[in-house]
């Protein structure tokens with residue numbers, strides 16, 4: 001199994017498990033993968049979570065944690081100084097998409113910071129009007145919100161923003 005972080009054409013982020021990358025391709029092509037928020041079947045991968053390793057092991061258990069180790073780029077020239085970690089062109093494309101998604105989200109939503117759980121709850125219970133917000137929630141808070149049936153999505157993080 002492999003987990004993909006996906007986004008629909010409206011910028012909703014969500015995650016889904018697939019047997020393998022070929023299964024993902026097939027299911028998306030057939031329109032079997034839809035956005036849980038708007039049912040759009042125009043979905044794309046944003047970042048890949050656990051990578052399926054080249055060596056095929058029995059069972060193919062999912063990796064416990066996302067590996068962020070950069071992949072060696074086969075065609076890379078060692079002469080070019082690279083400001084960021086080595087990424088394959090595909091990953092570069094994902095990152096671009098991720099950035100677009102983030103930009104879209106952050107432009108169209110209010111930043112509420114640590115008040116995210118509170119604000120999300122108020123909206124859920126009709127105390128305030130629904131709007132797009134983003135902010136921070138601890139894993140515990142996120143779990144509570146989920147348990148209350150409040151729908152939200154993790155905001156993609158761009159690796160270079162840490163710098």
Ligand SMILES: [Zn+2]
Nearest residue numbers: 008012035038
């Ligand atoms: Zn959507």
